[in-house]
Amino acid sequence: MKFYFSPGACSLGIHFLLEEIGVDYDGVAIHIKNGDQLKEDYIRVNPKSKVPAVLRDDGSLLTEFGVIAHWLAQTYAKETFGPESFEEELRILETLDYIVATMHMQGFSRILRPQKFTPNDADLDWVQGAGTDIVMKAAGFLSKQLGDGPFIMGNRMTIADAALFYTMFWGVVRLELDLPDNLIAYFRRMSDRPAAQRAMALEGLV
Numbered sequence: 763m764k765f766y767f768s769p770g771a772c773s774l775g776i777h778f779l780l781e782e783i784g785v786d787y788d789g790v791a792i793h794i795k796n797g798d799q800l801k802e803d804y805i806r807v808n809p810k811s812k813v814p815a816v817l818r819d820d821g822s823l824l825t826e827f828g829v830i831a832h833w834l835a836q837t838y839a840k841e842t843f844g845p846e847s848f849e850e851e852l853r854i855l856e857t858l859d860y861i862v863a864t865m866h867m868q869g870f871s872r873i874l875r876p877q878k879f880t881p882n883d884a885d886l887d888w889v890q891g892a893g894t895d896i897v898m899k900a901a902g903f904l905s906k907q908l909g910d911g912p913f914i915m916g917n918r919m920t921i922a923d924a925a926l927f928y929t930m931f932w933g934v935v936r937l938e939l940d941l942p943d944n945l946i947a948y949f950r951r952m953s954d955r956p957a958a959q960r961a962m963a964l965e966g967l968v
């Protein structure tokens with residue numbers, strides 16, 4: 763399979779998962795800062811102009827973080843990543859979707875790309891503040907859910923951890939937000955994992 767990512771973008775979570783699972787893949791860097799996602803070559807692969815995307819060996823493309831993560835775990839690592847029941851699957855997807863759709867797309871997007879949310883430069887600080895509020899509210903819920911546990915769903919790593927890993931990379935490393943202690947400790951633990959180290963090294967982040 764071919765895996766399309768941009769260094770330090772949300773695709774880092776999928777990169778981490780691929781390395782954690784240990785499946786073969788060809789990584790292709792699409793540099794968002796250079797606008798590669800809008801160039802003809804990538805639009806031919808993924809007309810949505812977003813990463814992550816995975817071109818599977820049968821020639822079909824998968825997009826959307828949660829869908830790619832779910833497909834990878836179910837196809838290559840069902841034993842490790844579960845879920846063991848339909849209810850558990852729902853709870854994992856509920857957590858993953860909250861992290862991606864709310865904390866990332868509503869919160870971090872406003873902090874990192876405020877200009878996408880207003881045409882007025884005078885509003886940029888306000889937009890970033892609104893984004894920070896969303897991130898911190900989400901972090902409060904996630905901190906409570908994590909508690910003293912090693913992973914966001916408890917004792918076992920799930921695809922929701924792939925999402926929490928990249929968002930905490932932004933929160934802890936890129937933005938140095940005043941996040942709850944257990945989320946910061948979680949990020950440090952996760953980033954010490956060999957798979958995380960490999961993913962970050964492949965993206966030039968360490």
Ligand SMILES: N[C@@H](CCC(=O)N[C@@H](CS)C(=O)NCC(=O)O)C(=O)O
Nearest residue numbers: 771772799811812813814826827828
């Ligand atoms: N809904 C998509 C969102 C992916 C997304 O927003 N990716 C960002 C990087 S974190 C991107 O490709 N941005 C490029 C752009 O907006 O031009 C998903 O879940 O995968």
